[in-house]
Amino acid sequence: MRDSIAHRLRVEVDGTVQGVGFRPFVYRLARELELAGWISNKSDGLLIEVEGEAGAVETFLHRLETDAPASARVETLMTAVIPAQGGISFSICPSTGSGQRTLVIPPDLATCLDCRRELADPTDRRFRYPFLTCTQCGPRFSLLTAIPYDRPNTTMAGFGLCSACRTEYEDETDRRFHAEPIACPACGPHVILWDEEGRDVAGGDEALHKAAALIREGFIVAVKGLGGFQLWVDAGPEEAVQRLRSRKRRPDKPFALLFPSVESVRASCVLSPEEETFLRSPQAPIVLVRKRQEADLAEAVSPGNPYIGAMLPATPLHYLLMEDLQRPVVATSGNRSEEPIVIDEREALIRLKGIADAFLVHNRPIARPVDDSVIRVFPAGPEPKSKPKMNVVLLRRARGFVPQAIRLGENMRQGRTSDPVLAVGGHLKNTVAMLCGDRVVMSQHVGDLSTVEAVLAFRQVVDDLQRLLQVAPQTIACDRHPDYRSSVFARELAAALSVPLVPVQHHHAHVASCMAEHGIDGEVLGIAWDGAGYGLDGQIWGGEFLIASYEGFTRFAHLRPFRLPGGEAAMREPIRTAAALLWDIMGEEMPAHRLPRWKPPHNQQVQLAMLLRTGVASPWTTSMGRLFDGVASLTGLCHSASFEGQAAMAVEFAAERARQSGGDPAAGYSMDLRPGPSTAKGWVVDWRPMVSAIVDDLRVGSSAELIAARFHAGIVEVMLRVAREAGLERVILTGGCFQNAYLLRLAQHRLAEAGFTVYSHCLAPPNDGGLSLGQAVVAAHHADGPSI
Numbered sequence: 146m147r148d149s150i151a152h153r154l155r156v157e158v159d160g161t162v163q164g165v166g167f168r169p170f171v172y173r174l175a176r177e178l179e180l181a182g183w184i185s186n187k188s189d190g191l192l193i194e195v196e197g198e199a200g201a202v203e204t205f206l207h208r209l210e211t212d213a214p215a216s217a218r219v220e221t222l223m224t225a226v227i228p229a230q231g232g233i234s235f236s237i238c239p240s241t242g243s244g245q246r247t248l249v250i251p252p253d254l255a256t257c258l259d260c261r262r263e264l265a266d267p268t269d270r271r272f273r274y275p276f277l278t279c280t281q282c283g284p285r286f287s288l289l290t291a292i293p294y295d296r297p298n299t300t301m302a303g304f305g306l307c308s309a310c311r312t313e314y315e316d317e318t319d320r321r322f323h324a325e326p327i328a329c330p331a332c333g334p335h336v337i338l339w340d341e342e343g344r345d346v347a348g349g350d351e352a353l354h355k356a357a358a359l360i361r362e363g364f365i366v367a368v369k370g371l372g373g374f375q376l377w378v379d380a381g382p383e384e385a386v387q388r389l390r391s392r393k394r395r396p397d398k399p400f401a402l403l404f405p406s407v408e409s410v411r412a413s414c415v416l417s418p419e420e421e422t423f424l425r426s427p428q429a430p431i432v433l434v435r436k437r438q439e440a441d442l443a444e445a446v447s448p449g450n451p452y453i454g455a456m457l458p459a460t461p462l463h464y465l466l467m468e469d470l471q472r473p474v475v476a477t478s479g480n481r482s483e484e485p486i487v488i489d490e491r492e493a494l495i496r497l498k499g500i501a502d503a504f505l506v507h508n509r510p511i512a513r514p515v516d517d518s519v520i521r522v523f524p525a526g527p528e529p530k531s532k533p534k535m536n537v538v539l540l541r542r543a544r545g546f547v548p549q550a551i552r553l554g555e556n557m558r559q560g561r562t563s564d565p566v567l568a569v570g571g572h573l574k575n576t577v578a579m580l581c582g583d584r585v586v587m588s589q590h591v592g593d594l595s596t597v598e599a600v601l602a603f604r605q606v607v608d609d610l611q612r613l614l615q616v617a618p619q620t621i622a623c624d625r626h627p628d629y630r631s632s633v634f635a636r637e638l639a640a641a642l643s644v645p646l647v648p649v650q651h652h653h654a655h656v657a658s659c660m661a662e663h664g665i666d667g668e669v670l671g672i673a674w675d676g677a678g679y680g681l682d683g684q685i686w687g688g689e690f691l692i693a694s695y696e697g698f699t700r701f702a703h704l705r706p707f708r709l710p711g712g713e714a715a716m717r718e719p720i721r722t723a724a725a726l727l728w729d730i731m732g733e734e735m736p737a738h739r740l741p742r743w744k745p746p747h748n749q750q751v752q753l754a755m756l757l758r759t760g761v762a763s764p765w766t767t768s769m770g771r772l773f774d775g776v777a778s779l780t781g782l783c784h785s786a787s788f789e790g791q792a793a794m795a796v797e798f799a800a801e802r803a804r805q806s807g808g809d810p811a812a813g814y815s816m817d818l819r820p821g822p823s824t825a826k827g828w829v830v831d832w833r834p835m836v837s838a839i840v841d842d843l844r845v846g847s848s849a850e851l852i853a854a855r856f857h858a859g860i861v862e863v864m865l866r867v868a869r870e871a872g873l874e875r876v877i878l879t880g881g882c883f884q885n886a887y888l889l890r891l892a893q894h895r896l897a898e899a900g901f902t903v904y905s906h907c908l909a910p911p912n913d914g915g916l917s918l919g920q921a922v923v924a925a926h927h928a929d930g931p932s933i
């Protein structure tokens with residue numbers, strides 16, 4: 146019996162609190178503190194009522210936040226005192242499920258410490274079992290087939306629980322209470338090793354040992370992981386990694402590495418405490434870290450690149466294999482270049498034929514492909530006190546992060562006729578998003594929509610998002626580029642559903658995406674620098690300064706346009722863009738012009754001059770990414786690129802080398818800021834004085850490192866001048882160019898020093914992977930605001 150001082154509280158907990166072991170945790174806590182009441186799932190969080198002595202209720206509230214399971218994230222905790230009801234027990238109410246729509250679908254989480262202990266304990270019944278999991282960890286999104294998140298709605302539906310597992314599953318005090326994907330060797334999935342033709346080689350533990358042995362011998366093994374197949378090869382021997390490169394037709398783009406432990410990451414890389422925290426986090430992403438010169442890794446892992454993508458095992462299967470291997474391995478997406486990741490073992494035999502020498506597979510189906518996420522962590526520039534000390538940039542948002550909703554600012558929390566909005570993203574690094582009320586759920590990384598397989602995967606992701614969220618879009622948003630496969634699809638879908646289609650300009654979407662994740666609204670100066678986006682005038686934009694709000698934008702300034710001789714070819718061959726820049730400052734002298742590190746074959750130079758003279762097949766662009774390309778080629782850092790961003794990365798790394806070698810910070814090249822042509826408002830950033838200065842520097846033998854540093858300093862100075870002209874306090878830094886840590890830090894530092902409030906990305910990628918979020922919020926405002 147409770148005495149008269151009993152307090153009863155109603156507590157609403159929002160955030161990542163479903164599917165992370167929160168209910169059993171609350172149950173145990175309430176029992177420990179002798180509180181009565183109950184807990185139940187609600188649409189977007191948990192509802193708790195607790196009753197007991199005032200001090201105990203207070204302790205309960207405190208420990209709800211401090212002792213929560215590691216993977217849980219409490220966003221808001223709302224409490225209200227309600228009349229006491231008496232009672233002596235605490236219970237967990239079953240989820241109602243019926244008609245209750247939830248936006249909270251838990252992401253996949255790395256194996257927790259408790260499970261790892263069991264995995265290594267010979268007396269445990271799940272000793273060395275590659276599929277052990279509990280409420281605190283394991284697959285969720287990658288095996289969810291419908292909502293609510295209950296076992297029949299997962300790909301574990303076909304595995305009946307044995308009596309031992311069932312007891313755990315039904316015991317409210319157990320760590321596996323309602324852990325939907327639990328299994329054990331008696332009732333769960335199993336691994337099997339296939340040869341390259343799909344013939345059984347070994348099963349169980351033997352399959353794991355044999356797979357590890359093959360990798361040690363330099364063979365390529367396709368491993369069915371959590372969200373799809375990965376291709377594994379020993380990261381030590383040069384020829385093994387080269388073989389994977391040539392079979393995958395991926396000549397230069399860096400491979401991610403899986404390490405057995407943090408210690409082994411440290412042996413090969415310089416690791417900051419923050420980077421280590423992310424490596425060990427439940428999201429367990431690939432973290433870009435600086436490679437040690439003495440690292441015992443094949444150069445082919447990340448040729449010419451001072452960074453490598455490192456990750457730690459995230460599943461029991463990965464732990465077991467790495468325990469055997471005890472050395473870093475390449476673990477890259479199981480696909481041919483740029484195709485979506487393979488998730489089905491039969492399909493793997495076909496699509497990875499000729500790449501993998503063996504297949505380590507299992508019989509737990511994967512519901513949808515989910516790639517590994519990629520992040521970069523680095524110190525922010527010296528900033529005003531209130532700003533975070535670290536930048537975390539998500540380069541690829543997938544496993545561990547998706548489908549975590551992004552909460553929008555207060556201004557978005559009203560009913561809108563446009564809601565829900567489906568946004569289909571761009572063309573490269575495609576993602577899809579659904580906006581409902583005050584939240585946006587972004588899909589996992591789909592990839593480049595250049596192949597039939599990728600477009601099919603994209604359509605599946607669109608269907609999937611609607612089905613999982615149980616919503617039908619009332620508005621569809623897409624890029625303004627009429628020929629993007631995503632835009633074509635959006636037009637068809639909008640017509641079929643008879644809902645409005647809102648095409649959103651590419652760079653406006655980039656800016657809105659960054660605003661949305663910071664929950665800000667009103668007018669900002671958006672600096673959107675990337676490789677290419679379709680402009681309002683039909684030209685290729687990419688060096689843009691927009692005065693923007695969710696409702697619309699004006700183009701306040703942009704780079705002086707230059708031609709891309711040969712169009713698409715210029716994107717792969719920066720040597721062409723360099724020719725265009727030189728043509729603009731020296732005209733007919735260009736075909737005979739030679740520079741110390743820029744010497745195209747004479748006939749190519751003549752042919753480029755012809756294209757530039759006539760403009761044939763040579764579209765105009767204002768792209769900052771292409772300006773980086775031009776500088777990369779002029780300085781001899783990169784004349785020809787095999788993946789997007791390669792040339793720009795070479796310029797970044799050169800500037801970084803200049804910084805590390807010490808000396809005075811390089812003075813920036815100056816650029817002119819001119820009023821635009823009379824028909825248009827705004828400013829033009831004229832890069833010609835800079836290119837002339839680069840040519841002069843090359844002639845006197847300046848290093849590529851110095852030129853790269855002066856280039857970065859120059860574009861940041863002109864950024865500052867434009868920001869002063871615009872006169873808005875808030876500045877957004879967005880677009881693929883801001884994956885460049887050197888540029889981002891310098892820009893943040895200079896702008897903050899000059900009194901601007903600077904925003905950059907941390908929840909959505911700055912690259913085109915973030916477009917869907919921006920499209921969604923712009924379209925949500927579209928129905929209520931002026932047209933864009």
Ligand SMILES: [Zn+2]
Pocket residue numbers: 256257258259260261278279280281282283
């Ligand atoms: Zn666990």
Ligand SMILES: [Zn+2]
Pocket residue numbers: 306307308309310311328329330331332333
């Ligand atoms: Zn079992």
Ligand SMILES: [Zn+2]
Pocket residue numbers: 651655675676677678880881912913
């Ligand atoms: Zn872009």
